[in-house]
Amino acid sequence: xxxxxxxxxxxxxxxxxxxxxxxxxxxxxxxxxxxxxxxxxxxxxxxxxxxxxxxxxxxxxxxxxxxxxxxxxxxxxxxxxxxxxxxxxxxxxxxxxxxxxxxxxxxxxxxxxxxxxxxxxxxxxxxxxxxxxxxxxxxxxxxxxxxxxxxxxxxxxxxxxxxxxxxxxxxxxxxxxxxxxxxxxxxxxxxxxxxxxxxxxxxxxxxxxxxxxxxxxxxxxxxxxxxxxxxxxxxxxxxxxxxxxxxxxxxxxxxxxxxxxxxxxxxxxxxxxxxxxxxxxxxxxxxxxxxxxxxxxxxxxxxxxxxx
Amino acid sequence: xxxxxxxxxxxxxxxxxxxxxxxxxxxxxxxxxxxxxxxxxxxxxxxxxxxxxxxxxxxxxxxxxxxxxxxxxxxxxxxxxxxxxxxxxxxxxxxxxxxxxxxxxxxxxxxxxxxxxxxxxxxxxxxxxxxxxxxxxxxxxxxxxxxxxxxxxxxxxxxxxxxxxxxxxxxxxxxxxxxxxxxxxxxxxxxxxxxxxxxxxxxxxxxxxxxxxxxxxxxxxxxxxxxxxxxxxxxxxxxxxxxxxxxxxxxxxxxxxxxxxxxxxxxxxxxxxxxxxxxxxxxxx
Numbered sequence: 001x002x003x004x005x006x007x008x009x010x011x012x013x014x015x016x017x018x019x020x021x022x023x024x025x026x027x028x029x030x031x032x033x034x035x036x037x038x039x040x041x042x043x044x045x046x047x048x049x050x051x052x053x054x055x056x057x058x059x060x061x062x063x064x065x066x067x068x069x070x071x072x073x074x075x076x077x078x079x080x081x082x083x084x085x086x087x088x089x090x091x092x093x094x095x096x097x098x099x100x101x102x103x104x105x106x107x108x109x110x111x112x113x114x115x116x117x118x119x120x121x122x123x124x125x126x127x128x129x130x131x132x133x134x135x136x137x138x139x140x141x142x143x144x145x146x147x148x149x150x151x152x153x154x155x156x157x158x159x160x161x162x163x164x165x166x167x168x169x170x171x172x173x174x175x176x177x178x179x180x181x182x183x184x185x186x187x188x189x190x191x192x193x194x195x196x197x198x199x200x201x202x203x204x205x206x207x208x209x210x211x212x213x214x215x216x217x218x219x220x221x222x223x224x225x226x227x228x229x230x231x232x233x234x235x236x237x238x239x240x241x242x243x244x245x246x247x248x249x250x251x252x253x254x255x256x257x258x259x260x261x262x263x264x265x266x267x268x269x270x271x272x273x274x275x276x277x278x279x280x281x282x283x284x285x286x287x288x289x290x291x292x293x294x295x296x297x298x299x300x301x302x303x304x305x306x307x308x
Numbered sequence: 309x310x311x312x313x314x315x316x317x318x319x320x321x322x323x324x325x326x327x328x329x330x331x332x333x334x335x336x337x338x339x340x341x342x343x344x345x346x347x348x349x350x351x352x353x354x355x356x357x358x359x360x361x362x363x364x365x366x367x368x369x370x371x372x373x374x375x376x377x378x379x380x381x382x383x384x385x386x387x388x389x390x391x392x393x394x395x396x397x398x399x400x401x402x403x404x405x406x407x408x409x410x411x412x413x414x415x416x417x418x419x420x421x422x423x424x425x426x427x428x429x430x431x432x433x434x435x436x437x438x439x440x441x442x443x444x445x446x447x448x449x450x451x452x453x454x455x456x457x458x459x460x461x462x463x464x465x466x467x468x469x470x471x472x473x474x475x476x477x478x479x480x481x482x483x484x485x486x487x488x489x490x491x492x493x494x495x496x497x498x499x500x501x502x503x504x505x506x507x508x509x510x511x512x513x514x515x516x517x518x519x520x521x522x523x524x525x526x527x528x529x530x531x532x533x534x535x536x537x538x539x540x541x542x543x544x545x546x547x548x549x550x551x552x553x554x555x556x557x558x559x560x561x562x563x564x565x566x567x568x569x570x571x572x573x574x575x576x577x578x579x580x581x582x583x584x585x586x587x588x589x590x591x592x593x
Binding site: 027029035038039042045053123129131133135137138142145149153186215243251290293 | 325335339343413426437459467520531544579
């Protein structure tokens with residue numbers, strides 16, 4: 001691990017009289033080893049294990065483990081449930097991520113121009129960053145309930161016919177999950193954009209203002225290109241979070257149902273492992289999910305690196 | 309911070325500007341309304357919630373809170389969450405501080421590789437490894453214990469902690485360290501006496517972000533600690549207040565409010581710092 005060889009032999013002779021401290025570049029790398037080991041054991045190792053488990057026959061936590069080769073992948077790819085889940089994940093990404101990012105950018109830009117009341121707005125917009133997945137789910141459980149606030153409001157404004165058992169209905173269950181993602185995602189990301197845009201010099205806007213560029217023009221033509229790469233990073237993160245972590249909302253609110261209408265890929269990985277105890281299938285689906293994440297990341301990187 | 313907004317606000321509002329106001333405050337309302345609903349519901353019965361969802365409660369009696377604490381043993385759950393959060397925070401610091409000092413000062417290729425390995429960790433969504441982590445817990449004989457979660461959670465925030473602190477450590481000038489070394493100070497003395505005091509803002513950032521992540525963690529706690537009332541965290545305990553037949557929404561709301569109280573308490577004290585931490589954590593990605 002010694003990366004910093006003691007330099008006494010290689011450095012030119014020290015100035016006469018002065019004993020140059022030979023520990024100019026001290027051996028410190030070794031102090032990073034505990035953290036590295038921890039990270040390797042609890043994060044890198046398990047990620048690697050996904051690939052191993054995906055080629056094992058493992059029909060239950062206590063069952064005998066055998067080698068399955070590509071059988072799990074065959075089972076996954078020929079399962080209509082997998083394709084339905086993939087479709088749900090795709091719908092979720094295509095709706096949630098763009099709405100979230102565009103909404104967040106506009107809101108973040110608006111806050112960064114310091115309009116009247118922006119301090120209050122900033123505090124409100126920050127709140128989704130504080131709330132846990134389970135608290136969020138419980139709040140919306142109450143809102144979407146048959147007797148909950150949303151139905152009550154609908155009937156209050158004369159749209160009683162739209163009342164619904166929102167999360168218990170095949171046609172709306174998954175939409176509710178997406179709505180919650182967007183609800184919290186916009187606020188969180190907008191906070192990030194506001195901070196990033198605050199760091200830009202104000203002078204750039206002034207020129208545009210003199211040229212008479214309107215609010216939206218300044219936002220998209222001036223502010224956006226300057227933080228384009230940063231937007232790229234947040235798109236990538238929101239993409240990954242939406243793809244992977246939405247299993248929590250599904251688990252807490254709909255359990256993938258009714259039917260399989262709200263099962264997406266990340267929930268499928270969870271369900272196969274912990275409900276149906278088919279670890280091989282679950283992890284094969286996990287590897288495919290991982291691959292989707294990787295490809296998506298590379299595509300997003302491309303999109304945001306190059307101007308056109 | 310005290311930049312004067314003069315040049316921004318004097319112009320007349322255009323149509324775009326008005327639309328922006330409406331959009332922003334409309335969204336703010338959409339954010340606040342569910343929270344308001346949650347808060348008022350925690351003082352009401354189902355009947356009152358159903359008949360008048362947004363009305364103020366008749367009384368501020370805390371019975372829903374005591375019921376939720378009693379029914380789901382939230383007292384134990386809060387204690388467990390505190391244990392898990394505080395211990396995990398301690399582990400993060402103990403691991404990340406020396407590591408980032410090491411990486412900031414070492415100039416070798418290995419150090420660069422280690423730093424890169426940590427920065428890649430940002431892009432690993434922790435959820436991905438749920439199943440293998442679960443098996444690891446079983447292998448270690450720590451299944452259904454908070455102990456495993458205390459070992460596991462720090463690993464999830466190490467990438468951020470190490471990368472962020474390394475950048476802070478780099479800002480400490482070499483000369484200060486050299487002077488100390490002339491006096492015979494070793495690595496640990498240099499780290500604790502010189503670096504630590506100078507990177508306090510970075511440490512606060514790491515602590516805040518990790519606190520939010522650890523206190524709010526749900527899925528791993530659910531799968532690994534499981535349903536044992538003596539071990540489970542508050543995020544796992546609260547959803548059990550739902551019942552499939554007749555949920556008492558007042559009790560559920562009160563329980564949910566309980567999970568939010570510590571976070572908002574910390575936020576109200578450290579508002580500036582917390583927002584700064586989120587930014588610092590994310591901007592430096």
